[in-house]
Amino acid sequence: MRRNASLVSLLAVAVVAAPIAPRSGAEDLRPRHITPETIVGVRKGLDWLAQKQDADGSFQSSMGGAEYPTAMTALAGMAFLANGCTPSRGPYADQIRKCISFLVNQQDPKTGLIARGPENGRPMYGHGFALMFLACVHGMEQDPKNRERIGGIIKNAIQLTASGQSPLGGWMYTPSSGDEGSVTVTQMQALRAAHNAGFTIPKGTIEGATKYLELCRTPEGGIHYSYHSRSGTRTPITAAAVCCLYSTGDYDSPLAESCLKYVHDEFKKTQNEFESGHYFYLHLYASQAFYQAGDEYWDAYFPPARDTLLKQQAQDGSWSGDGVGQVYGTALACLLLQLPYKFLPIYQR
Secondary structure: OOOOOOOOHHHHHHHHOOOOOOOOHHHOOOOOOOOOHHHHHHHHHHHHHHHOOOOOOOOOOOOOOOOOHHHHHHHHHHHOOOOOOOOOOOOOOHHHHHHHHHHOOOEEEOOOOOOOOOOOHHHHHHHHHHHHHHHHHHHHOOOOHHHHHHHHHHHHHHHHHHOOOOOOOEOOOOOOOOOOOOHEEEEEHHHHHHHOOOOOOHHHHHHHHHHHHHOOOOOOOEOOOOOOOOOOOOOHHHHHHHHHHHOOOOOOOOOHHHHHHHHHHHHOOOEEEEOOOOOOHHHHHHHHHHHHEEEEEEEEHHHHHHHHHHHHHOOOOOOOOOOEEHHHHHHHHHHHHHHHHHHHHOOOO
């Protein structure tokens, strides 16, 4: 269940995968727990996203004055990739190409930071999500010049992430400004995606980040918001920590086990509703954690989570997520609902 597939095999799956919802029926190809309603909901969500993409390839999502164009574009791009599409194949190939075009132009050539826009003063979120998306799409790019350019962007982004790590091993909203859990897990998953794509990660970077999560461990077995805050266990960050520890190959670490237990206990206690102001963020990572933990967890989690999300979907196909906006909510909902298709190595067991 937790075997490590070769890079060649992983990229081959990503390149040849067909879209999950071809315009002719594909019910015989549905993974377990994927219902016809799920297929329709995902298609409506992705169609809504496709219509919201700006001419320059970006996705804008603004609520309360907060704007995260780099992060939103990367997350929307991941949702299209999770559909089995590539820059050259599938109904959302054009949208993926535009996402790539926008994101590669967001990198500061001097620093390597992928975030020229406002990003609400928190560019490391956009940087991390953009690095993850570009690393996932790199092996799918068939044009040698484009692939080389994307590769250069990825290498510079990796260096920025590594150099921006705090002495304790974490990351903050801006490079080299401190550390907290949510940005740390974003960078860890991005680095894992880059590693999957064959890029070298500076020695000690992942080990330092793992150490940081250990430092943030709470008596309940979860994760604090940050080492310095000691503000109690945060379920969303705890779920994200499980994903990151699994992505390092550390499936049997005591921290991974305690974090998984904590999140699973919260899941059972609230009957899958999870009492959190970061509902979509929490479910994005909880779904990955339960999926990678095995069928016992996944079978209990996914059907009720799926049904709840589909009930929350608006008539136009969108979801409004966590006060961040519809692009954010729709991208995250589509990612969760498409996990069983296994099109993206970063989300696979």
